[in-house]
Amino acid sequence: MYSYSDFDAAFVATRNRQFRAQVERRISGALTEDEFKPLRLMNGLYLQLHAYMLRVAIPYGTLNSAQMRQLAYIAERWDKGYGHFTTRQNIQYNWPQLRDVPDMLDALAEVQMHAIQTSGNTIRNVTADHFAGAAADEIADPRPVAELLRQWSTDHPEFQFLPRKFKVAVTGSPNDRAVTAAHDLALRIVERNGEIGYAVLIGGGLGRTPMIGKIVNDFVPQADLLPYVEAVVSVWNLLGRRDNKFKSRIKITVHEHGIDQIRALVEARFAETRAAFTGADLALFDAIQAQFAPPAFAHRPLGAFERAYNADPVFRSWADTNLAEHRAPGYAIAQISLKAHGATPGDASADQMRVIADIAETFGHDELRISHEQNVILPHVHKADLPEIHARLKAHGLATANIGRISDIIACPGMDYCALATARSIPIAQEIATRFDQLKIENDIGELRIKISGCINACGHHHVGHIGILGLDRAGVENYQITLGGDHTENAALGDRTGPGFPAEEIVPAIERIVQAYLDNRESREESFLHCYRRIGMAPFKEALYGDKQDKRSEAA
Numbered sequence: 001m002y003s004y005s006d007f008d009a010a011f012v013a014t015r016n017r018q019f020r021a022q023v024e025r026r027i028s029g030a031l032t033e034d035e036f037k038p039l040r041l042m043n044g045l046y047l048q049l050h051a052y053m054l055r056v057a058i059p060y061g062t063l064n065s066a067q068m069r070q071l072a073y074i075a076e077r078w079d080k081g082y083g084h085f086t087t088r089q090n091i092q093y094n095w096p097q098l099r100d101v102p103d104m105l106d107a108l109a110e111v112q113m114h115a116i117q118t119s120g121n122t123i124r125n126v127t128a129d130h131f132a133g134a135a136a137d138e139i140a141d142p143r144p145v146a147e148l149l150r151q152w153s154t155d156h157p158e159f160q161f162l163p164r165k166f167k168v169a170v171t172g173s174p175n176d177r178a179v180t181a182a183h184d185l186a187l188r189i190v191e192r193n194g195e196i197g198y199a200v201l202i203g204g205g206l207g208r209t210p211m212i213g214k215i216v217n218d219f220v221p222q223a224d225l226l227p228y229v230e231a232v233v234s235v236w237n238l239l240g241r242r243d244n245k246f247k248s249r250i251k252i253t254v255h256e257h258g259i260d261q262i263r264a265l266v267e268a269r270f271a272e273t274r275a276a277f278t279g280a281d282l283a284l285f286d287a288i289q290a291q292f293a294p295p296a297f298a299h300r301p302l303g304a305f306e307r308a309y310n311a312d313p314v315f316r317s318w319a320d321t322n323l324a325e326h327r328a329p330g331y332a333i334a335q336i337s338l339k340a341h342g343a344t345p346g347d348a349s350a351d352q353m354r355v356i357a358d359i360a361e362t363f364g365h366d367e368l369r370i371s372h373e374q375n376v377i378l379p380h381v382h383k384a385d386l387p388e389i390h391a392r393l394k395a396h397g398l399a400t401a402n403i404g405r406i407s408d409i410i411a412c413p414g415m416d417y418c419a420l421a422t423a424r425s426i427p428i429a430q431e432i433a434t435r436f437d438q439l440k441i442e443n444d445i446g447e448l449r450i451k452i453s454g455c456i457n458a459c460g461h462h463h464v465g466h467i468g469i470l471g472l473d474r475a476g477v478e479n480y481q482i483t484l485g486g487d488h489t490e491n492a493a494l495g496d497r498t499g500p501g502f503p504a505e506e507i508v509p510a511i512e513r514i515v516q517a518y519l520d521n522r523e524s525r526e527e528s529f530l531h532c533y534r535r536i537g538m539a540p541f542k543e544a545l546y547g548d549k550q551d552k553r554s555e556a557a
Contacts (some may be wrong), residue, residue, distance in 0.1 A: 001062050001064060001292065001450060002062075002291050003291060007360065008112070011155075012116070016105045016114075017042045020038075021221070022036065024097070026040075026098065027098065029444060037376070037421045041120040042116070042117075042119075042120055043105070043436060044114075044116065044119050045115070045119075048417050050543045052097075052101065053092055053093065053094050053096075054093045055090050055115060056093070056108060056115050056117060057117070057125040060127060060142070060146035060147065061089035061127065062367070062368070062370045063154070063367075063369070064360070064367060065357040065358070067111045068221065068356060068357035068360070068368060070108065070110065071083055071352075071353055072090055072350035072353035072357070077107075078093070078100045078103065079095050079318065080094075082347050083348065083350075084349055084373075085338065085468060086459075087374065087459060087460065087461055088127055089125065089370045089372060091370070092413075096410055097414050115422075116154060117154060117486055119336055120165065121161060121164055122161075123162075124157070124163065124168070126168045126169070127167075127178060127183075128172075128175075129170075130177060130377050132172060133292065134336070134366075135173050135327060137173045137175050137325075138172045139172050139189050139190070139196070141172055141292055142171055144289040145198075146170045151231075151284070153428070159237065163248040166184045166233065166236075167205075168187075168503075169183040169186045169253055170188075171188050174490065175489065176488075177371075179372055179464065180204070180213065180492075181199060181490075182212070182490035184202065184250045185200070185249070185250070186200070186202070188201070190218075196211060196222055197219045198219070198222075199215060199217070199218050200217045200218075200220055201214060202214060202253040202259075203254030203259070203262075205249050205250075206464070208246060208456040208458075209252065209460045210252065212492050216232065221479065222282075224270075226281040227274040227357050228274075228275040231270035232270050235265045235266050235269050236250045239253050241399075247324050249522050251315035254398070274402070277289060288550060292349065295367070297382075298330075298382060299329075300503060302330060304382075304384045314394075317443075319390075320401075321401040322336075322337065322402075323402045326379075326380070330383055331380060331381065331382055332383050333380075334364075334389060335376075335403045337400040338376060338398075339374070339408045341434055342430050342434045342437075343405055343430070343433075344426050344430070345409050346411070349454060352397070355396045360378060363378070364379070364389075368503025372410075388474045394523075402442065404448075405445070406432070406433075406450060407433035408446055408449075409432060409433060409435060409451070409452060410449075410450070410451040412452070412453050412460040413459075414480075415471075418454060420455050422456075422471060422473040424471060425460060429450075435512070436515075438511045442520070445518070447529070448467065448528075449488070450466070450511070451464065452471070454471075458470075461488065462483065462486075462495070463483065464492065464493070464494065465483070466485070466530050467484035467529075470483070472501065481497060482501070483495030484496055484498060484541055485530065499545065500546075514545065515529075517543075520540075523535075
């Protein structure tokens with residue numbers, strides 16, 4: 001993984017010193033909250049519903065054990081003993097005292113981490129496939145490209161005051177695990193005639209106006225990537241609307257001007273930017289790429305794994321559900337669920353973070369990934385070590401076998417924390433997970449992705465959930481709309497709204513009825529929920545949800 005250069009370390013240290021002085025001025029009253037706001041946002045500090053919140057960047061979701069232990073230390077020393085992993089592969093601390101934030105940032109810098117550009121109208125933390133560098137289907141590791149983009153975009157003088165925030169994702173596999181089509185700009189690594197290049201998508205995004213990204217160029221060679229990306233952002237920076245923040249994202253710009261006109265403008269701008277890149281970016285990319293060399297994989301017997309798999313049904317269930325295919329023989333990708341039934345999705349205690357760090361250091365080549373699904377990944381583990389890994393995880397409440405199942409719910413913090421939220425997300429996720437654990441039908445249901453957002457900003461990605469839940473305020477009462485058929489993969493699709501929403505006390509029974517309709521209509525146990533929905537359409541699910549009350553509910557809505 002990437003290690004800071006002397007320049008990186010000095011840059012972060014300078015930023016931290018500057019922010020420490022700004023915090024002191026805020027505490028003394030020399031700065032009002034309004035004057036302080038743009039300064040704190042540049043350093044990842046929000047003012048939420050009850051307290052400040054510090055959002056820490058985990059670039060492209062990659063951590064080592066020392067960094068995870070430091071995150072645990074920060075959680076205990078300056079917060080309430082836990083952190084919250086987000087859908088942008090960041091970690092959030094929800095209860096810091098303002099006076100402590102500079103010390104938190106200095107502690108992050110000790111392990112080459114920061115909170116720069118995790119907020120504000122700038123290029124945000126670049127995310128990537130959480131199986132990066134390990135996946136069997138990978139064309140190339142996307143993390144070197146993500147690191148190149150991180151260095152290029154950090155404090156970029158032209159892009160610090162964009163029309164709105166700008167989110168970037170990179171994937172190196174044809175099977176998209178990075179939700180690329182829901183990003184302002186996305187890069188998909190492709191191969192053409194033996195040459196590695198990038199399909200570039202722009203104009204994706206969720207929120208109040210959800211849109212699927214469009215391909216602006218289906219093959220950009222590596223040598224042209226950075227000037228091409230700069231051309232895209234430059235065009236949007238000039239065209240993007242600043243008169244209305246709800247229409248300022250690049251998706252609206254693409255929609256208003258059309259992808260063909262945007263493509264022409266980008267190509268014209270690219271002709272100019274390309275001349276300014278004299279090869280320094282290619283040399284930098286080569287240097288970065290060298291730091292992402294794969295670990296030395298070992299050849300070991302698999303007897304321990306096979307014995308545990310055959311003898312222990314609990315281990316077998318976990319292995320069947322939480323492991324993914326690795327590119328190296330004898331290895332697996334192990335997914336650690338942060339979604340124990342009834343737990344807060346994405347939360348990890350300091351003790352759990354340390355356990356995960358110890359396992360990564362001992363068994364996982366000292367590498368971790370954070371997924372956009374709010375789970376933690378051990379990307380390189382030998383199958384012979386999996387029984388011991390599982391035992392350690394189980395002892396600390398981290399061995400829930402539910403990856404991709406109905407209780408593996410993505411949920412934003414919602415109204416429990418967020419000042420923008422209009423409804424709660426966390427309790428709804430907890431109730432759904434607990435209920436289906438009681439029913440003991442989770443494995444029978446199979447893959448089913450539920451995503452919950454507590455407001456129209458869609459931080460919980462509800463638009464692309466197989467079942468999406470959006471919490472809204474209806475005359476002071478929490479009301480939850482349901483969408484069906486969303487897809488976050490390379491076949492990205494927005495879900496279809498079922499109809500009128502449900503009050504909080506009715507949402508879990510409503511989800512039960514949807515699931516029962518699926519079980520009643522699927523052709524076999526092998527037919528997934530998403531495939532079944534695409535085959536039979538909305539009508540059976542709508543009937544299950546509303547029945548003869550549908551007309552009355554429509555009138556009431």
